[in-house]
Amino acid sequence: MKKLINAAENVVREALEGMQAAHADRIRVSLEPFYAVRRDAPIAGKVGLVSGGGSGHEPMHSGYVGRGMLDAACPGEIFTSPTPDQIVEASQAVNGGAGILHIVKNYTGDMMNFELAAEMLRAGGIAVETVVVDDDVAVEDSRYTAGRRGVGLTVLIEKLLGAAAEEGGTLADLKRLGDFIRASGRSMGMALTACTVPQHGKPSFTLADDEMELGIGIHGEPGRRRAKLVSADEVTTMLMEPILADLPFRKGEEVLLFVNGMGATPLIELYIVYRKAAQIASLHGLRVIRSLVGTYISSLEMAGCSITLLRLNEQLSKLWDAPVDTPALRWGV
Amino acid sequence: MKKLINAAENVVREALEGMQAAHADRIRVSLEPFYAVRRDAPIAGKVGLVSGGGSGHEPMHSGYVGRGMLDAACPGEIFTSPTPDQIVEASQAVNGGAGILHIVKNYTGDMMNFELAAEMLRAGGIAVETVVVDDDVAVEDSRYTAGRRGVGLTVLIEKLLGAAAEEGGTLADLKRLGDFIRASGRSMGMALTACTVPQHGKPSFTLADDEMELGIGIHGEPGRRRAKLVSADEVTTMLMEPILADLPFRKGEEVLLFVNGMGATPLIELYIVYRKAAQIASLHGLRVIRSLVGTYISSLEMAGCSITLLRLNEQLSKLWDAPVDTPALRWGV
Amino acid sequence: MTELTLDQARLWFAAAGDLVEREIARLTELDTAIGDADHGFNMQRGFYAVRKKLEVTVTEDLGSLFRLVGMTLVSTVGGASGPLYGGFFLEMAKVANGKAYLGKNEICTALAAGLNDIKRRGKAEVGDKTMVDSLSPAVAALESATELCAAFRAAADAAKTGAEGTIPLEARKGRASYLGQRSIGHQDPGATSSWLLFEALASVCQQAAEKGGAAAGSC
Amino acid sequence: MTELTLDQARLWFAAAGDLVEREIARLTELDTAIGDADHGFNMQRGFYAVRKKLEVTVTEDLGSLFRLVGMTLVSTVGGASGPLYGGFFLEMAKVANGKAYLGKNEICTALAAGLNDIKRRGKAEVGDKTMVDSLSPAVAALESATELCAAFRAAADAAKTGAEGTIPLEARKGRASYLGQRSIGHQDPGATSSWLLFEALASVCQQAAEKGGAAAGSC
């Protein structure tokens, strides 16, 4: 394990301290318990958007705290869901009286911890709604299982709902919109290498030089299957086809295409993937009218990528373009 | 070598095609020869800012093309300076009649190719000035050698001069300002792992699990010396001390602190480095009033980081805050 | 031994903490294979917090002891196991409310209530390759002996068998379910930590019995 | 052979292209140790472009041939070696302007002019651990023989010795200078490719002489 860290058990705290130092103009960080809120929170009359999950996915979620996106983020330990107290305290800190919206990736741990927190908040008289993200087509959807993972779509949902909240959307509006976006986006990911949880100190799996994992999530876990490493174009096809077929995306639709790096994959490679993904989308009859390329939801230093496709409409395109001012996503302000 | 690429010799072209597809709203890409210009170029009466260098440093430079930053970028092959024709054509494409400013990192190849291009452009009646970047304190400065490398400061110079050009600075203004910034910033970098030039297919060096390279540049080369891998705090100290001593930075000065990832180092680690760097700066009596944390000038998939410190004044702070709208750096618009 | 006293219950959590501490690596390895490599540290963090809390807190009855343990786990573990184990002890606390000791029947009721809470929260059944696969047979095995220590021993053994029995299963719940068939062939980390909890309980009872036996000559 | 004709000069570039192609790996390895691992590909790209250009271009004289080669290298190689080798042939072109062949003295003048351009552009002297360390002794060695093929052979040998002589040097110019003392112990990639260029020249001359010898019985 080669990492720029001090002690493994201090990684999350020290990174938060670094974020606080670097972004004091945008966010305030609490270390006891861990959470980050936008500097001007709470905003009276605005729904408070709260997300969170294990650390190790940076810039998600703390990097998305700020105007036009999240009001608060609750980072757990590396790959470990936050605890209910973090969520409760963060939610209270951003409660502007219009209710709290939790954006939760569909992992058993995240779901249960946010659910406990929501119960406690409601008991304290705060209205809470939850939008679940479960966009990973690699996992079969079934009511007998834990269902699908929340992956790349999370970033897009946080941006879009953040914009809608900024524009004065009510808790009910945002819940409805969130569920609509949830139903409009799909993702799939792959890995060239594993990653190493600092406290564990060993890679989460090993791959030969000519192997890849297809259908991975964002927690360093092996994917649905191991396959021979093929060219970027072929990899892109293997990710795009299940995505296109699943929703399904239909000819003539307008979409946002998001090519995401898993942590260690350089941008130059992501653009090679984007190139092919855009070609495939356009052959499929889609119009790619918005794009995002970069490392926005990561799995520590895993090499690999994921692709997310989101069906847009006029409202969503506008919300995407709306100002956002966070450490990791900034435009329009 | 595990990379998301097709053929090694097509990496630069395909990545440019991907950039064109993803950012058609901001940039126009030429494939013959390779360059990228902002979509609205040339802008009459505005000095055209042109930079370039080998590929493999993404998002630099093509990711910095757009309003408030570069007018054009010329990417060479991986780690290979662009040729004069690329630079000439790109410069001509963004010539708004107010002259062209070349921003050149101080590598023999970059210097000579830009110089040849400048001569050709001048022969064609275009006024050209050059700002050289050579901020790497790891290399001793001497008139008997090639001098210092241009590294992290390049990103900051491109942003600041871009803003000044947007505000109507003349060629002479920009040249003067560029030289001033050049004299106000210093950098140093380190690596945890090497990187692999796709066509070569093998890592540029090998490090044991407990080793690091100190004083690296951005071309996968070994550094000034190999050392035992130590904690993030110690690494940060080893980078900060030479930087502080070199300019030197003095008590009471205001600075921008830029912690950069070399490609494969995740953001969570960069924030741990930032935390310590900010502490050291503040112990040194500096006031860190602006920050940048992320992978902005990379060396393919090398793991490691660099730190850049830039002395600010009121003008520079304002230029830093001015709107910028490029694929990789966006705010204020 | 015929009942679980406040002191013995405290010893149970101390023993569980020791066992978890010793088995961090094993739990983490199991979670690396089919999860996200954090179960060992999650359990360690939780039971370490419990130990620290108990050191400075006087609990008047078993209800408040279990409540303290449950709350501490909920607020320090995170992940899936935090709410599940937390809920387990919070549910036991309800049964143990106001009581300085629990007889065997009450213990069975409390543990069964805890198990039910996990099944409800996790929507998991036996066979889903989760902690339910060791907890459920453990609770059932309590009935197999009338004497308390023997019942705990039977429960621990059943938990162990249950945990090992997860190896051939395909996961339907939790993180391992994302692997589909690739989850087959690996033992579930949560089922393994559940077994450790019962193992700690059995060993504390055993030691108390031996001490008691030395003193009183009978279990 | 007493002069370098247009045809032989074309054969020179073909032979140089072949040699570079064969030695890509070696040049790249050398550049990996003290540079950025691209010199082999830079040279290959340049000489491949030269080959393609020559296939479709009629050159009237040696001046336009060298100019074409120089321009092609400048516009396809990039890096440090592009302007340096490009300038080298552009400078030779000036001397060869309008000439269908060059006698030995003219060749010496042309090559010396090329070398001087590299030294001027690169601000490099012998001992800086660059291509100058093989080019400079090569040009000097041309004087050691009056016969052209012998002079080229002597130059190629001197270039080889010069290239090998860079091994113990500490680089003062180019990328390798960033390594400081760590550049010691490695052969300079550019000095090595310069040797290949002279090697190609010597072998083309040799082959022409052998053919000529078969036809005319003398060199």
Ligand SMILES: Nc1ncnc2c1ncn2[C@@H]1O[C@H](COP(=O)(O)OP(=O)(O)O)[C@@H](O)[C@H]1O
């Ligand atoms: N739905 C569920 N019902 C019961 N137990 C579950 C469920 N989901 C996960 N578990 C248990 O939790 C264990 C994993 O715990 P842990 O690694 O701490 O959390 P996470 O999976 O969030 O990283 C699994 O091995 C399994 O026994």
Ligand SMILES: Nc1ncnc2c1ncn2[C@@H]1O[C@H](COP(=O)(O)OP(=O)(O)O)[C@@H](O)[C@H]1O
């Ligand atoms: N200032 C200089 N003068 C002469 N030759 C130089 C100079 N700088 C570099 N070189 C030569 O160029 C070679 C490197 O070429 P190449 O790898 O193609 O370019 P780059 O260094 O830009 O990657 C070096 O090995 C050296 O021989």
Ligand SMILES: [Mg+2]
């Ligand atoms: Mg976890």
Ligand SMILES: [Mg+2]
């Ligand atoms: Mg190069």
Ligand SMILES: [Mg+2]
């Ligand atoms: Mg886990």
Ligand SMILES: [Mg+2]
């Ligand atoms: Mg090179």
